[in-house]
Each structure stands twice: as structure tokens, then as C-alpha cells.
Amino acid sequence: MSADSPPNGDWKERSWRPFTEKHPERKPDFHTAGGLPVEPMYQLEPKTPGAGEYPFTRGIHPSMYRGRLWTMRQYAGYSSPAETNARFRYLLEKGQTGLSVAFDLPTQIGFDSDAPEALGEVGRVGVPINTIDDLDALLEEIPLDSVSISMTINSTASILLSLLIALAKRRGIDPAKLRGTFQNDILKEFIARGTQRFPVEPSLRLVVDVIEYCQQEVPAFYPISISGYHIREAGSTAAEEIAFTLADGIAYMEACRDRGLDLVSVGRRLSFFFNSHNQLFEEVAKFRAARKMWAQICRDRFDLTDERACQLRFHSQTGGSTLQAMEPSNNVVRVTIQALAAVLGGTQSLHTNSWDEALSLPSEEAARLALRTQQIIAKESGVADCVDPLGGSPFIEELTSKLESEAQSLIDEIDQRGGMLKAISDGFIRRAIEESAYKAQLDQDSGATTPVGVTSDGEIPDAPFSVDPAVESQRKSALKEHREQRNQDLVDHHLQKIEDAAGQDTNMIPVMIEALEAGCTLGELCKTLTGVFGEFQDHG
Amino acid sequence: MARSGPIRVLLAKPGLDGHDRGIRLVLRALRDAGMEVIYTGLRTTPEQIVRAAIEEDVEAIGLSSLSGAHxxxxxxxxxxLKSENATDILLFGGGIIPQQDLEPLKSAGFDHLYPPGTPLEQIVSDLKSQLRPGESE
Known part of the structure; x- marks a missing residue:
């Protein structure tokens, strides 16, 4: 099928029927509570592309949630591997369908829990993982070959991948059976999130090492999740979120092409991660525009004709920065609207924030309510029964096309600057985001966009959750024991191999796996790498 | 003894936290209000912050943390600051700081702790009224 000419015949016959014959829908037929029939998708003009058809504006699959609901994937992690394991098992028991690991900052940046840099940070925003035994404890009694695991890890994604492979081998599980996602998106760390450890070039090399290794050995994993989420949290507009995320995507595709990787295989395993904020219609339009633009980028820039390689699959999370500390239970309503936007926009997986996240990490009860919010949308509202239900609305279509053209102008500007790596290093991207953040703050300060329930004399309640500070000393003694029990000569030998590999063109993952199996820690690997790669320095 | 001329402020993010949206907004607002502001960037240690504050002869230090390590x-x-006898430097902070943690920080000298969403004008006027009490708007 040529992508430019309108497809022939009726969408339902040409795409929906062949797809659903292979992948049956959840129910034989769908109808409203009052008994009215619900068609898979509504179209004003049957010849225009529908869901599952290039450029996928209406969704990447013909039946979308009529076939399978989105994955409900709540991000969790704090304190120690064992405590996080307990939260994971709680969420799985309550019907969550995938795991998502939050790591603490030392782990994300590459410091062990006993490093001076980790002081005060251990177990605070996520779980510390330094050794294969830590990962084993984190995933205790979790079947690695059936539960998919998403890891928010970037600078040290190569090390977490290596730990996961080492753990799979220890448990006798074929790495090819592992399913999940690594965030592994270093460019947005330089733009908006701030956990980069190495300079850009070697950081990008490690990103491609992960993609290359996964392509060969862990083919069911999504080795990168190109993230607009943090760009939006840093204050960008919706159009900037699309543009800067897709521009990062272009940079990764180019880096993979330079490595000589097959871009069809790369494209089929790319995933994206977007934010979902309060403006319901703009958010829905954003997801639709992003899907369409990425499909066009894959075809026009990278000459991909494989349809699956052009599909923008994405995870979404409700907007942390929209949560308010005053009258925090109001956040439940904000999260519901944002989750609805992500579902109406066709997300593949979703994290709903807990209402108390403006105060602290989520309490167990709030985490359950966040998950229940998704389940109510999925099972009680009926919105999952019709594909792209807002598609065709003149308002939504207009917003979709306006966001597309605004994002396209930004991508054009990035191209003119010589590409995304240049636009990041010359400060263009950060300046644009800061400008938007400043405008938004002034609007809020002027009273034009003051959130409901927020007043100058409003009270903020106590935080419902806190991490036990004892975790830091427990981690220190566990690591001390670990270092005493291992064979130090073997460790030194493997760290030397890491240093050698870092200076060469080889893929780092195999040597990292061996080093971690020999008892090397995440912090030791990173320290060795900084000796070769250098270390990122922020100058404000 | 109050100084005159532009207020000099050091802004810093101690520890590993990478959330810098808030501190960069404050940086811009203070500069727009005519202050001289030094921002030390991500991942600075308390030693580096105190040394920079003394070398730069600032009148106030603003710290930001959203990672729970405040x-x-x-x-x-x-x-x-106390051991350097530099307690005349005004301390303020911002970020996600639980209510139950405010008191120990206040008694350690943090006069103001701003939650996310605090109007920028409030931070500007707090600094002005404490450091330049005689000068009206």
C-alpha cells in the first residue's frame, strides 16, 4: 500500500477484520450500558487511514483496547530491594500488569550506597541496586520470563541490563524470554532530568551498546524509551514535548545507523514515553500528532517501509508537576482527567500518579487508589470500547494539526542548527523550555492559571510517607560484607577489562556481565568508566 | 548592618537531585529584580556551596531539593556556615519538603522554605525586605 494514496475500501474490511481474526477482541460485541451498539471505530470518510494504518494517527492497532487493555504499570521503588519487592508483589496482587522500577539517585548516577556522594540519598527516590544480589532481592519470587519489567535507568542502563542478564543466567532463564523496557534515554537527561554521569558522546555510545546487545540477545525487550515526560515536567509546552522527544528519537536512529544496525529491527523495538497533563483535548491531540509525525519521520528520513518499524508505541504518566500540595486529595481528580487523556490518546501503558506525590513518595493506600483510577476508566467508563473516539471531531483534528505544525517548525529549527546534539550543546533546547516554564509560572503568579484549592494562606498537610533513614547504614554494612566475601584479584582483573573495553570500539555489555558476575559493583564500574570517558560537570 | 547596592545571592542544588526547573525560575526572577545571582549548577556539595558563598561575598544562599535529601x-x-562564622548570610530553601521537616530546618536558620508553586514575587520581596529593609519598592 502506498502511504500517500488513500487506502481502498472500508477500513473495517481492509484492516480491522484481518487483524481481529488473528487477535480476537475482548468481547464478541460491544455496546453501551443502554444496549446501543459500539462500532470498533467511527469514520466520516472510510477511505482515510484508520487505526493500524500508516501514519497511525488514530492508533497503532486496528482494535486497540477492544483487543487488549493498556498495561497498567505503576512506577515504584524506595528504601531497600526487599521493601520494594514487597510493594511490587502488593501491586501485582491488586491487578497491576507490569512492573516499573524506580532507582535511587546514586544508582541512577552510578554511585554505590556507601559512596560519599550518596550521603542522604540512599533509597530516597527509588531503590538502591549495586550488585547482582541486590537485583536478585528486588525481583525475588517474580517470574522474569512472564512479568514485564520497566526500568527508569539512563546513565547506568548498560549496567542494569548486564545485571538483569546475569540474574537471568543465575536463575536459568533464557535472556530471550525477558520482557520489558529500559528508559536508556540519555539525551533528555542533558536536557531536563539531570542524571547524566559521562559526557554526551560516550553516553550515547552506551545507549547504542544497549540497543545493539538487546537486538541480538534480548529481542523481546524495548531497549530505549525516548522520553518527553521530563521535558514537559521541566516546563515545556505540549508542542515542544513532541518536537524535542522526536528530535531525540531522530538522533538515536542516526546513532544506530552509524553503528551499522538494521533500522527496521531498531524501529520495531523503539518505545516512547509522554506526559499527560490537565488540558484534556490538547493532550489527546498531542498523542495523535506525535504518532503521525514519527511515522512520517521513519518513512521520510530513514526510508523505512516496514509499518511496525514506523509505529510510535508509548508509555504515559500523569503530570507530576500538576499535583498540588494544598488540598492534595484534589489531585485524584487531576490524575483521573490526565489518565483519561492518555487513554483517549491511545497509550500502550500508563502510570497514574498518587495524590500524595506532591508531599512525598506515595503511601501504599494512595498507590492503590492510583491503580484503581486506571481500572475504573478501563472497566467502568466504556472509553476502552471504541478506538480513537475523539477522532473526527473538528476541534481535536484542528488541535492535532496545529500541534503538528508547531512541532514541525521546531524540528526544522533543530535541523538548521545541525541536529539535536548541536541544539542541546548550544543551549537552544534548554532555553526554549525555560522560556516556556517562566511564562507558565508568571501566568500562575498573576492568578490567570491558579490551581483550584491553592491559596496564599493555604495549609500543606504532613507527608504521609517517609523512608526509614536506617536504610543507609544497612546498605553500607551489606556492601562491606559483599566486598569482603568476593575475590578481590578477580574484581581487579575485571575492572581492568572494563577499562580496556571502554577505550575500544567493542560493545561493553558482555564484559560488564562478566564483571558483575565476579562481584564488581555498579559504582566500581562507573568509576572505572569515568577514568576513560571523563565526567559530566554542570556549570549552572 | 544592611548593605546597599544590588543584593548578591548564591543559588545551589546540593546532592544528586536533577530537578532544576524551580531553581532556574528563581534565578531568573531574582535577576529580573536586579539582584546579582550565582547559580552553581547540579551536584554541588555543602563544602563547595559554603566556599562559593564566602568567596562571592553573597548575602543570601538559596538551596533546592526535590529528592528527599534536604x-x-x-x-x-x-x-x-556556622563553623566559618558566616551566619550573617541569609538561608532559604525550596522544593518538596514535608511539613514535619520544616521545624528543624527553621531552627537551623532557614528563614523561608518555599513549596513548589510559590509566586516568584514572594521570594523577591522576602529577600528585599530582609536584606534592604529601608528601600521601598
Whole structure:
């Protein structure tokens, strides 16, 4: 099928029927509570592309949630591997369908829990993982070959991948059976999130090492999740979120092409991660525009004709920065609207924030309510029964096309600057985001966009959750024991191999796996790498 | 003894936290209000912060933390200022700081702790009224 000419015949016959014959829908037929029939998708003009058809504006699959609901994937992690394991098992028991690991900052940046840099940070925003035994404890009694695991890890994604492979081998599980996602998106760390450890070039090399290794050995994993989420949290507009995320995507595709990787295989395993904020219609339009633009980028820039390689699959999370500390239970309503936007926009997986996240990490009860919010949308509202239900609305279509053209102008500007790596290093991207953040703050300060329930004399309640500070000393003694029990000569030998590999063109993952199996820690690997790669320095 | 001329402020992010949206907004608002502001960037240690504050002869230090490590880092900055006999420097902070943690920070010298969403004008006027009490708007 040529992508430019309108497809022939009726969408339902040409795409929906062949797809659903292979992948049956959840129910034989769908109808409203009052008994009215619900068609898979509504179209004003049957010849225009529908869901599952290039450029996928209406969704990447013909039946979308009529076939399978989105994955409900709540991000969790704090304190120690064992405590996080307990939260994971709680969420799985309550019907969550995938795991998502939050790591603490030392782990994300590459410091062990006993490093001076980790002081005060251990177990605070996520779980510390330094050794294969830590990962084993984190995933205790979790079947690695059936539960998919998403890891928010970037600078040290190569090390977490290596730990996961080492753990799979220890448990006798074929790495090819592992399913999940690594965030592994270093460019947005330089733009908006701030956990980069190495300079850009070697950081990008490690990103491609992960993609290359996964392509060969862990083919069911999504080795990168190109993230607009943090760009939006840093204050960008919706159009900037699309543009800067897709521009990062272009940079990764180019880096993979330079490595000589097959871009069809790369494209089929790319995933994206977007934010979902309060403006319901703009958010829905954003997801639709992003899907369409990425499909066009894959075809026009990278000459991909494989349809699956052009599909923008994405995870979404409700907007942390929209949560308010005053009258925090109001956040439940904000999260519901944002989750609805992500579902109406066709997300593949979703994290709903807990209402108390403006105060602290989520309490167990709030985490359950966040998950229940998704389940109510999925099972009680009926919105999952019709594909792209807002598609065709003149308002939504207009917003979709306006966001597309605004994002396209930004991508054009990035191209003119010589590409995304240049636009990041010359400060263009950060300046644009800061400008938007400043405008938004002034609007809020002027009273034009003051959130409901927020007043100058409003009270903020106590935080419902806190991490036990004892975790830091427990981690220190566990690591001390670990270092005493291992064979130090073997460790030194493997760290030397890491240093050698870092200076060469080889893929780092195999040597990292061996080093971690020999008892090397995440912090030791990173320290060795900084000796070769250098270390990122922020100058404000 | 109040100084005159532009107010000099050091802004810093101690520890590993990478959330810098808030501190960069404050940086811009203070500069727009005519202050001289130094921002030390991500991942600075309390030692580096106190040293920079003394070398740059600032009148106020603003710290930001959204990663839960505020107690460790904020209190350490306050302790080191005391040991350097530099307690005339005004301390303020911002970020996600639980209510139950406010009191120890206030008694360590943090006059203002701003939650996310605080109007920028409030931070500007707090600094002005404490450091340039005689000058009206």
C-alpha cells in the first residue's frame, strides 16, 4: 500500500477484520450500558487511514483496547530491594500488569550506597541496586520470563541490563524470554532530568551498546524509551514535548545507523514515553500528532517501509508537576482527567500518579487508589470500547494539526542548527523550555492559571510517607560484607577489562556481565568508566 | 548592618537531585529584580556551596531539593556556615519538603522554605525586605 494514496475500501474490511481474526477482541460485541451498539471505530470518510494504518494517527492497532487493555504499570521503588519487592508483589496482587522500577539517585548516577556522594540519598527516590544480589532481592519470587519489567535507568542502563542478564543466567532463564523496557534515554537527561554521569558522546555510545546487545540477545525487550515526560515536567509546552522527544528519537536512529544496525529491527523495538497533563483535548491531540509525525519521520528520513518499524508505541504518566500540595486529595481528580487523556490518546501503558506525590513518595493506600483510577476508566467508563473516539471531531483534528505544525517548525529549527546534539550543546533546547516554564509560572503568579484549592494562606498537610533513614547504614554494612566475601584479584582483573573495553570500539555489555558476575559493583564500574570517558560537570 | 547596592545571592542544588526547573525560575526572577545571582549548577556539595558563598561575598544562599535529601544537605550547609562564622548570610530553601521537616530546618536558620508553586514575587520581596529593609519598592 502506498502511504500517500488513500487506502481502498472500508477500513473495517481492509484492516480491522484481518487483524481481529488473528487477535480476537475482548468481547464478541460491544455496546453501551443502554444496549446501543459500539462500532470498533467511527469514520466520516472510510477511505482515510484508520487505526493500524500508516501514519497511525488514530492508533497503532486496528482494535486497540477492544483487543487488549493498556498495561497498567505503576512506577515504584524506595528504601531497600526487599521493601520494594514487597510493594511490587502488593501491586501485582491488586491487578497491576507490569512492573516499573524506580532507582535511587546514586544508582541512577552510578554511585554505590556507601559512596560519599550518596550521603542522604540512599533509597530516597527509588531503590538502591549495586550488585547482582541486590537485583536478585528486588525481583525475588517474580517470574522474569512472564512479568514485564520497566526500568527508569539512563546513565547506568548498560549496567542494569548486564545485571538483569546475569540474574537471568543465575536463575536459568533464557535472556530471550525477558520482557520489558529500559528508559536508556540519555539525551533528555542533558536536557531536563539531570542524571547524566559521562559526557554526551560516550553516553550515547552506551545507549547504542544497549540497543545493539538487546537486538541480538534480548529481542523481546524495548531497549530505549525516548522520553518527553521530563521535558514537559521541566516546563515545556505540549508542542515542544513532541518536537524535542522526536528530535531525540531522530538522533538515536542516526546513532544506530552509524553503528551499522538494521533500522527496521531498531524501529520495531523503539518505545516512547509522554506526559499527560490537565488540558484534556490538547493532550489527546498531542498523542495523535506525535504518532503521525514519527511515522512520517521513519518513512521520510530513514526510508523505512516496514509499518511496525514506523509505529510510535508509548508509555504515559500523569503530570507530576500538576499535583498540588494544598488540598492534595484534589489531585485524584487531576490524575483521573490526565489518565483519561492518555487513554483517549491511545497509550500502550500508563502510570497514574498518587495524590500524595506532591508531599512525598506515595503511601501504599494512595498507590492503590492510583491503580484503581486506571481500572475504573478501563472497566467502568466504556472509553476502552471504541478506538480513537475523539477522532473526527473538528476541534481535536484542528488541535492535532496545529500541534503538528508547531512541532514541525521546531524540528526544522533543530535541523538548521545541525541536529539535536548541536541544539542541546548550544543551549537552544534548554532555553526554549525555560522560556516556556517562566511564562507558565508568571501566568500562575498573576492568578490567570491558579490551581483550584491553592491559596496564599493555604495549609500543606504532613507527608504521609517517609523512608526509614536506617536504610543507609544497612546498605553500607551489606556492601562491606559483599566486598569482603568476593575475590578481590578477580574484581581487579575485571575492572581492568572494563577499562580496556571502554577505550575500544567493542560493545561493553558482555564484559560488564562478566564483571558483575565476579562481584564488581555498579559504582566500581562507573568509576572505572569515568577514568576513560571523563565526567559530566554542570556549570549552572 | 544592611548593605546597599544590588543584593548578591548564591543559588545551589546540593546532592544528586536533577530537578532544576524551580531553581532556574528563581534565578531568573531574582535577576529580573536586579539582584546579582550565582547559580552553581547540579551536584554541588555543602563544602563547595559554603566556599562559593564566602568567596562571592553573597548575602543570601538559596538551596533546592526535590529528592528527599534536604535534611542531610541543608543542615550541613547551615553547620558549615556556622563553623566559618558566616551566619550573617541569609538561608532559604525550596522544593518538596514535608511539613514535619520544616521545624528543624527553621531552627537551623532557614528563614523561608518555599513549596513548589510559590509566586516568584514572594521570594523577591522576602529577600528585599530582609536584606534592604529601608528601600521601598
Amino acid at each position: 535534611e542531610t544537605h541543608f543542615l550541613e550547609v547551615s553547620r558549615q
